[in-house]
Amino acid sequence: MIKAVEVKNLSKSYGNVQAVAGIDFEVGEKEIFALIGPNGAGKSTTLKILATILKPTDGEVFVYGKDVQKEPEKVRKLVSYLPEEAGAYKNLKGTDYLKFMAKFYAQSEKELGEFIERAKDIADLGTRLNEKAGTYSKGMTRKLLLARALMTKPDLTILDEPTSGLDVINALEVREIVKRFAREGISVLLSSHNMLEIEFLSDRVALIDKGLILDTGTSEGLKEKYKARNLEEVFRSAL
Amino acid sequence: MNKFLNLLFKEVKELITLQLLISLLFTIFLFYFIGQMAKTEMKKAMRTQKIAVLNLDDSPFSEQLIGNLKTANFQAEMVKGLDKQKAIDDTKATDTNLLLVIPQGFGQSLETQEVKEIETYSYLRTFSLVGSRSSIIINAVIRALNEYLSNDFIKKKIPDFSPEKVKNPIKSRDFIIVKDRMAEGKPEAVAGFVSSQSLFVPVILAMIIIYASQMVISAIAMEKQNKTLETLLTVPISRTSIVTAKMFASGLVGLVSAVIYMFGFRYYMAGFMGDISQAAAASGVSGVMQKLGLTMDTRGFLILGVSLFIAILVALALATILGVLAEDYRSAQSLLMPLLFLVMIPYFISIFSDPKTLSLPAKILLYAIPFSHPFLITQNLYLENYSAVLYGILYMLAVFVILILVAARIFSTDKVLTMKLKFRKKKVML
Numbered sequence: 060m061i062k063a064v065e066v067k068n069l070s071k072s073y074g075n076v077q078a079v080a081g082i083d084f085e086v087g088e089k090e091i092f093a094l095i096g097p098n099g100a101g102k103s104t105t106l107k108i109l110a111t112i113l114k115p116t117d118g119e120v121f122v123y124g125k126d127v128q129k130e131p132e133k134v135r136k137l138v139s140y141l142p143e144e145a146g147a148y149k150n151l152k153g154t155d156y157l158k159f160m161a162k163f164y165a166q167s168e169k170e171l172g173e174f175i176e177r178a179k180d181i182a183d184l185g186t187r188l189n190e191k192a193g194t195y196s197k198g199m200t201r202k203l204l205l206a207r208a209l210m211t212k213p214d215l216t217i218l219d220e221p222t223s224g225l226d227v228i229n230a231l232e233v234r235e236i237v238k239r240f241a242r243e244g245i246s247v248l249l250s251s252h253n254m255l256e257i258e259f260l261s262d263r264v265a266l267i268d269k270g271l272i273l274d275t276g277t278s279e280g281l282k283e284k285y286k287a288r289n290l291e292e293v294f295r296s297a298l
Numbered sequence: 299m300n301k302f303l304n305l306l307f308k309e310v311k312e313l314i315t316l317q318l319l320i321s322l323l324f325t326i327f328l329f330y331f332i333g334q335m336a337k338t339e340m341k342k343a344m345r346t347q348k349i350a351v352l353n354l355d356d357s358p359f360s361e362q363l364i365g366n367l368k369t370a371n372f373q374a375e376m377v378k379g380l381d382k383q384k385a386i387d388d389t390k391a392t393d394t395n396l397l398l399v400i401p402q403g404f405g406q407s408l409e410t411q412e413v414k415e416i417e418t419y420s421y422l423r424t425f426s427l428v429g430s431r432s433s434i435i436i437n438a439v440i441r442a443l444n445e446y447l448s449n450d451f452i453k454k455k456i457p458d459f460s461p462e463k464v465k466n467p468i469k470s471r472d473f474i475i476v477k478d479r480m481a482e483g484k485p486e487a488v489a490g491f492v493s494s495q496s497l498f499v500p501v502i503l504a505m506i507i508i509y510a511s512q513m514v515i516s517a518i519a520m521e522k523q524n525k526t527l528e529t530l531l532t533v534p535i536s537r538t539s540i541v542t543a544k545m546f547a548s549g550l551v552g553l554v555s556a557v558i559y560m561f562g563f564r565y566y567m568a569g570f571m572g573d574i575s576q577a578a579a580a581s582g583v584s585g586v587m588q589k590l591g592l593t594m595d596t597r598g599f600l601i602l603g604v605s606l607f608i609a610i611l612v613a614l615a616l617a618t619i620l621g622v623l624a625e626d627y628r629s630a631q632s633l634l635m636p637l638l639f640l641v642m643i644p645y646f647i648s649i650f651s652d653p654k655t656l657s658l659p660a661k662i663l664l665y666a667i668p669f670s671h672p673f674l675i676t677q678n679l680y681l682e683n684y685s686a687v688l689y690g691i692l693y694m695l696a697v698f699v700i701l702i703l704v705a706a707r708i709f710s711t712d713k714v715l716t717m718k719l720k721f722r723k724k725k726v727m728l
Contacts, residue, residue, distance in 0.1 A: 073716065110532045113712040135534040146525040150312050162304040163533040204529070 061088045061123070063215050063246035064109065069118035070270070071104050078104040080270035081118065086215075091237070091247040093261035095254065095294065101270040102250040103143060106219050109248065110140035123214055136164075139213035143220040143250075145204050149193030153184060153203055156192055157210065164211040178210035181236055197224040205233060209240050216240070218249040222256060234260055254290040264290065266297050273297040301535045302543060309547030312520070313513055318551075322558050329562030345371075348394040349436070352377040352385040357405020363416075363443055367398075370439045386419055395421045396436065408447060416440070474590060477682055481589035483582070491583045492592060492680060493649075503672050504645050505559055506610055510552025511617035511637050517544050518621030519630030528715070537709040541702075545614040553610070591682075598679045601687060605672040608694045612668045613637065615701035622708050644670035648677075668697045 064086035071079040079101040086092040094102045107113040108120055111131040120127045122134045147156045157178045158171070165171035179188060182202045184195075192200065201224050208216055221237060222230035237260060241247050251257050257264055258278045266273040266281075274281060274297050278290060285296040349372045353360050364374050375394065377385045382399055389397045397419040407414035418436055449461035456464065474485050521527035530540065587593055594602070616637060624630035644667055647653060653664055653674060664670050671690030678686045708714055 107528070107712075110528075112528055112531050112715060132534060132536065135532055138532065140529065140532040142525065142528045144525050145529055148308065148312055148526055149524060150315060151308070155311075159304060159308050160529075160533065163301055163535055207529075 062086070062121070063088050063090065063123060064092070064248060065119075065121040066105070066109075067119045069105065069108065069120055070116050071101075071108060071113065072116045077270055079108075079115075082267070082270070082272045084265050084272060084275060086246055086248050088246055089241060089244055090263065091241045091249070091261045093257045093264045094248075094250040094267050095252075095257050095264055095290065096250075096267035097252075099269075100267045102267055103219055105267075106140070106217050106248065106250060107142075109215075110138055110217050111135055112140075137214040138217060139208045139211060139215070140217045141204055141208040141219060141221060143223055145200075147192035147195070147200055147203055147207075150191060152191055153182070153188035153195070154179075156203065157182075157188075157207060160207045161210060174210045177212075178206040180206075181209055182206035183232075198226060198229050201225055202229065202233070205236065209236065209245070212240070212243070212245060215246045215248065218247065220251055221249060222251070222253065230256070254294070258290055266294055268298060302539050305535065305539060305543040306547055309517060309543050310551060313517065313547060313551045318555070322555060325559060326562035326565075329559075330565045333565040346373045347371060347396070348373050348375055348392075350375050350377050350385065350389040350392070350394045350397040352379075352382060352397065352399045354380060354382075354402040355400050355404035355406075359405035359408050359447075360400045363400065363404075363439075366439055366443055367436070370436075372436075372439075389419070390421060395423060397421075398436065411451065474586065476590045476592060476680075479590050481586045483586035487583050488586055488590070488592065491587065492677070501563070502556065503606055503609060503669070504641050506553055506556040506606070507613040507641050507669065508634075508638065509555045509559075510549050510610055511613045511620075512631075512634055513548035513552045513555075514544055514614050514617040515621040515624060515630045515633055516627060517548055518618065519624035519627050522624065523626040531714070537714075538706045541618055541705050541709050545611075545618060548617070549610055549614050592680050594676075594679065601679060601691075602672075602675055605675045605687070605691055605694070608691060608698060609669055609672040612694055612698045612701065613641075615698055615705055616640075618705040619701065619708065622705075622714055640667050641669050643667060644673045648673035665693075668694045 062085050064084070066082060066084050068081050068083060069079055070077070070081045082101070082105065084092070094100075094105060096102055104113060108115050109122060109127060111127050111134050114128060123137050125133045125137065127134050147153070148159075151159065154175070157175050161171050161174040161178070165174055182188065182205070184199055184202060187195070187199065188203075192203065195203065201222075205218075205221060208218065216237075218237065222233050225233060234256060237247060237249075247260075249257075249260065261278065263275065263277050264281065265275045274284075274293075276284065281287075281293045282289065285293045287293040287296055349367060351364055351367070351374045353364065353376065367374050377388065377397075379385065385397060385399065399417040399419070401414060401416065404414050404416065448465070452459065452461035452464050471482060472484050473480055473482050474488055518527075521530065531537070617634075620633040620637065621630060624633050644664060647656075647664055647670070653661060653670075656664060671694055675687055675690065678684075678690075
């Protein structure tokens with residue numbers, strides 16, 4: 060079985076603060092894998108290491124067999140990352156932003172066109188895409204950024220709180236889009252506080268707290284194991 | 299498409315904002331406006347000036363004095379009557395700014411070699427630069443008249459002697475030696491001309507360095523503030539390319555901005571000083587400069603250009619590192635301060651002092667600052683101190699290489715996100 064992600068004994072410290080304390084997990088190809096946990100659990104740090112932004116203090120991380128420390132540029136070609144707190148260039152129009160980002164991945168003009176068309180479809184912002192990103196609401200920016208993350212159909216998409224700042228309707232749309240792209244062959248690694256979202260989206264989840272993974276499994280499996288009605292109860296029991 | 303060019307265009311687009319364009323246009327307009335205003339005022343001052351004259355003496359000497367005023371571009375308006383106080387009051391009511399009172403017995407006293415005072419009353423209706431110009435000119439007229447009268451007196455008393463020889467029995471011929479070349483001329487005129495020419499180099503350099511550095515610090519700080527840096531760091535392009543694109547774009551926009559500002563500054567200066575090269579040609583200084591080899595040839599300009607370019611690169615590399623320390627746009631502005639000091643110290647020393655006369659620690663400090671070298675380059679080129687020029691360029695190059703390696707290193711590690719100045723509590727997003 061091809062592994063999209065392999066994390067072995069990963070730890071990360073910021074000075075005296077231990078953000079991740081030796082975790083192991085794997086994400087299969089075309090799988091939607093979620094990290095759930097409270098603020099400060101180490102979710103964002105783990106995702107940032109996978110996205111090659113941060114370097115691990117210890118341990119090994121592979122994306123489709125590529126070592127994030129030794130081959131970061133190869134990993135970046137496979138991965139698309141949506142940070143929890145992200146923005147677009149305020150001085151660029153929505154379309155120009157998408158074009159700018161697509162040019163890093165497109166191999167030809169034809170492919171560039173395809174990426175942009177796909178992004179327009181995902182963002183669903185209509186003519187607002189011709190306006191500067193600085194004029195967008197938080198929700199519109201989030202949709203633009205999600206479109207940017209998915210337009211290239213990367214091998215692995217890392218989504219940190221994908222529906223952060225979105226209203227109920229937009230959040231539902233985003234979940235549908237993520238699900239659709241996973242069905243089309245993209246592996247997804249995401250984090251969220253929203254347990255309902257995780258239940259709806261993910262194939263498997265890892266419960267993470269204080270830099271440690273408490274348990275891993277499918278939503279149904281975990282609920283059965285902890286005799287819980289939902290993931291919130293699972294999490295409380297696992298602590 | 300080339301990924302680097304894609305990034306470079308984006309950086310340029312991000313930097314050229316409406317605010318920047320408005321600020322550039324406004325500054326040029328302001329410089330141009332002030333320059334034009336100064337030029338107009340200067341022209342006004344050079345135009346025929348009205349002068350009220352109360353002639354209480356009716357001798358040929360007083361008539362001659364009034365005649366000389368006319369040749370000095372004054373339009374003499376004779377005040378009627380013999381009352382001085384009334385003349386002062388009457389002139390106050392007009393737009394004439396100067397009243398000349400020639401006292402009774404003026405001509406006679408000149409004939410008997412008695413010192414007689416004429417009185418001038420300046421109506422200071424404005425404190426502008428040209429406000430006191432009339433009285434300066436009239437003093438020059440009086441000096442010329444004194445010269446004429448004393449010469450006339452000597453001629454009459456000692457007809458066989460030239461008045462010039464009597465008054466100035468010793469004359470001097472001034473020679474200037476630079477390296478192995480010598481020319482006849484006044485050293486103060488040459489030194490003044492060289493420093494006025496050299497003045498522009500530090501001004502241009504200081505402006506370019508400050509503008510370009512501000513651009514690159516802000517560009518990095520804005521990436522952090524707008525939360526775009528993390529995304530940018532995950533795209534498939536090398537970190538060195540990200541750093542270089544930011545530096546190139548900032549350097550380019552900073553350079554263009556500085557050139558535009560200098561264009562406006564030239565208008566501003568021209569308003570006050572006129573064309574320096576024309577003035578030099580008129581005074582004969584340029585001929586002396588050529589004889590002394592104090593002219594910049596193509597090679598000199600090329601070396602100057604290389605030095606300026608490397609100094610800009612050093613500033614950009616340093617600004618890149620400082621930009622990483624900034625959390626947002628506001629803190630980026632504070633981080634510009636150390637760079638400003640590094641530019642201003644050699645700037646003022648190069649204008650007001652001679653580095654050779656500094657104490658050893660001050661000299662070490664001056665030469666350790668990379669920006670000192672381009673500030674001193676014009677004088678070194680004029681004086682053919684090529685070794686100093688070469689060492690300066692090599693030193694700046696070495697500093698640039700070290701700084702760019704440090705900058706690239708910072709960008710290739712997670713320090714680009716976690717490095718901050720210690721004046722704030724370190725925030726870590728887990």
